[in-house]
Amino acid sequence: MTLQQLLGIELPIIQAPMAGVQGSALAVAVCEAGGLGSLPCAMLDADAMRRELAAIRAQTSKPFNVNFFCHTPPEPDAAREAGWRAALAPYYAELQIDAGAIPPGPARLPFGAGAAEVLEAFRPDVVSFHFGLPASDLLARVRGWGARILSSATTVDEACWLEAHGADAVIAQGLEAGGHRGHFLSDDLAAQAGTFALLPQIVRAVKIPVIAAGGIADARGVAAAMALGAAGVQVGTAYLLCPEATTGAVHRAALKSGAARVTALTNLFTGRPARGIVNRIMRELGPLDAAVPAFPLAAAAVAPLRARGESLGSGDFSPLWAGQNTSGCREVPAAVLTRELAAGLAAAR
Template sequence: MWPSNSLTERLNLDWPILQAPMGGLVTPSLAAAVSNAGALGGLGMWGFSREDGARRVAAFRQQSGRSLNLNYPLWDDPGDQRTASGPMREMLQTLFNEKGLGEVPQPAGGAGAVTADHLAMIEEIKPEVVSFHFGLPDDAILAAVKATGAFIISSANTVREAKELEARGVDAVIAQGAEAGGHRATFTGVDIGQQAGLFSLLPQVVDAVSVPVIAAGGVSDGRTAAAAFMLGASAVQIGTAFLRCEETDISDVHQNALDTATDEATIVTDVITGRPARFIKNRLIETLQASGLPALPIPAQLSLTRPLLASGDGSVAALFSGQSAALTKRRPAVDLIEALARETGERLKAFV
């Protein structure tokens, strides 16, 4: 199982390690460094036009000839939120004034989807892997993506979701435990308070599906990766540890906050983006929660809170993080992968 299995053979990987595609925070240089080191680099596509998406892929291909994962988060168009956003904008205005950021913008942003333009791009560039977050697209789009030869993956927060993904034809399921940074992947409205940790979820998903299972949530070093393989994972998908890599595009204030984050630093909340996601708890989250105002749907809520990042103040910026940030450190991606590969092998050997 470690380090070679059907998944690594199919995707031409040296190591069963996937770098989580984290939207625009992942640069083509990070994904290329990861793939060149024998793991799987991934690029988020949401928010990028076909041309910009293709430019990201071209930049990756210039730096790496190895496998690539393109990622599409999926959500409905929130519609016109201008009227509904009044109280939220008014409340946020106090923070914008404090930071000299001008007026809170009007809510913006449409559906998270594989548009016709992006489908054409996928057909042209034929990425080795196409991954989705928040379920799968409709059957016609899914079939068209599959027809390109792409290996299809998506995340599940429960056994029920894993089975549904398998029934719809994914090639592997990502079991995302509660420890994970970023958005909960649920597409069946799982109550976040009921989301299982990876230690519980992973073996139950492994028992329930026959496709390979990729473990996500809290995997950050050789110990945690080895534990995932012992629980039946065929690969691990890692987000927060890759956020620390020198090739990412995260702000200094975010990187500094991750330097000092402890096991009790994070919280899952929908107040920043409109969907439950894990962040380092700070004044922005406390203020939004104390207001009692419901978050606007994603990405409208995100469009209101995102400008606060420009303040350079970690108390009011959105700081995505998983629960294991304290186990991660700043370093080049190649060093992270080398360390994971070496330490995971050593840990697993110790049990033979």
């Protein structure tokens, strides 16, 4: 069975779910162009999720994907939080932020019964997960309305685990990919490979379709992934400048600048490694710090720095998520980009 048949789509092009820089508009545009549009839900409460899902249903009859995180919420660690805020204290002082007024709390929630209840009313055709899969009862509930299940793997072991635990297709997330790493069996970044090293290994190891993600920004990248056995591709970074994306002005400016050529994995913004354009806080504190609070608790302390910085036109404290290949970022409609990516399918035949 092809990926198109599995997911009910015309083109095996998946728009990566990108929390914070998109909503329903980007997903609808990609769906209408024949690909699989995706709605990131990890940062949406129930009411916001309903609004976005209703907007998608009102604008397209095509299949679409909804995406959730599957992390285990950590116990707050007061000493670790205090240490993190102490490290940020010079920046608070510089930007005249009252550190004592910053509220704690996570900004991202894992998939749970509440989200499943909201989804059940809309019955999306595809549900994808990051950081593994949810508990078996939740997965069974999603599968109960006929949804296809996707999840990300950063190693061969993770791909095999996903296949054994009910995924219908696996997303091979290479080290080039922007945003959060999808690892869940091990947090050893040295065990993770680039897309075109990881992809053929996963293709050989599993029987389910494999979707390539990371560093794919144009038709040539699509053709290369398909030549290595991918059933389809997932593309995120290239969509960030599309008018349908909600990418902020500071982030857009960074993507269009020479700074976009240098990215790194960092845990400073959320507590979990994610790839973004290197900025001031990453340079000065180092991109990875073991003392940062666990995901997603690190985000609260950085949020006011980001807000103040962006109000001044600065991305010094912003998570400027992007993959290593930003060459495909252009201010063109998402439908145009989707069709241009699809041109690589013919080249791979």
